[in-house]
Amino acid sequence: MSRTPFVAGNWKMHKTASEAGPFVRDLAGRMPEGVDVAVCVPFTALASAVEAARGSRLRVFAQNMHQAAQGAFTGEISAAMLVDLGVHGVLLGHSERRQYFNESDAALAEKLDAALAAGMEVILAVGETKREREAALTEQVLATQIEGSRAAEVGDRITVAYEPVWAIGTGRTATPQMAQEAHAFIRAQFPPAAAGGLRIQYGGSMKPDNAAELLAMPDIDGGLIGGASLEAEPFLAIAAAAVA
Ligand code: PEP
Numbered sequence: 001m002s003r004t005p006f007v008a009g010n011w012k013m014h015k016t017a018s019e020a021g022p023f024v025r026d027l028a029g030r031m032p033e034g035v036d037v038a039v040c041v042p043f044t045a046l047a048s049a050v051e052a053a054r055g056s057r058l059r060v061f062a063q064n065m066h067q068a069a070q071g072a073f074t075g076e077i078s079a080a081m082l083v084d085l086g087v088h089g090v091l092l093g094h095s096e097r098r099q100y101f102n103e104s105d106a107a108l109a110e111k112l113d114a115a116l117a118a119g120m121e122v123i124l125a126v127g128e129t130k131r132e133r134e135a136a137l138t139e140q141v142l143a144t145q146i147e148g149s150r151a152a153e154v155g156d157r158i159t160v161a162y163e164p165v166w167a168i169g170t171g172r173t174a175t176p177q178m179a180q181e182a183h184a185f186i187r188a189q190f191p192p193a194a195a196g197g198l199r200i201q202y203g204g205s206m207k208p209d210n211a212a213e214l215l216a217m218p219d220i221d222g223g224l225i226g227g228a229s230l231e232a233e234p235f236l237a238i239a240a241a242a243v244a
Helices: 017-028 043-054 079-084 094-102 105-117 129-134 139-147 151-157 176-188 207-215 231-242
Strands: 005-010 036-041 060-061 089-092 123-125 160-162 199-203 222-225
Touching: 005 123, 005 160, 005 199, 005 231, 017 036, 017 231, 036 160, 043 079, 043 199, 060 123, 060 151, 079 105, 089 105, 089 151, 105 123, 105 151, 123 151, 123 199, 129 139, 129 231, 139 151, 139 176, 151 222, 151 231, 160 176, 176 207, 207 222
Parallel strands: 005 036, 005 222, 036 060, 060 089, 089 123, 123 160, 160 199, 199 222
Antiparallel strands: none
């Protein structure tokens, strides 16, 4: 089945609202055809990013949200708050959130439900640590993360990002073969009716010079890009490489 590639930039805790506006306006004016493109933006920059992307094909995602509709959760942001701003989707389960903020698969299952119920798209990040890969636990970890967040139950309404933790921000990329094996395994965790249409992004030190060989693999449908998404040229070069 042919799947439209999907490339998303994860800015992490970079760019103020004032910086985000002109940056997104520039990207939005240069969207390549044949690939879906999104930027995952800090909460404070969402409004200016949405405004700057208006009328273009560039989608604006948040990097997290709370699972409750509302309530006594100081410092948190709900799905309805994001939708009200015009945000298109949300990145859930990034390894930095799992590692530094104790995000569990059970919480992610609730977040997934809340985001989809609010009409947002979701990118769910999964991936093994270096120690888990060395202990040959990669498939077990991926299966547990997918099952624990009940991602397979929502079928093709999500995008999965395979992000080996040891490759994120390290300059160490999974080989195309390694990534392909993990992507094929992830796809096999989904029901046959959804698996063919499911988009699976690779994330972990994807750059313009290694994107084409990764994106050429049959089960790699795009990328989740950290460092290389902070400047327009490398990010757009990766997006262009995703077009078949
Ligand atoms: C990420 O933050 O999801 C990521 C893949 O980062 P980097 O591209 O910098 O490795």
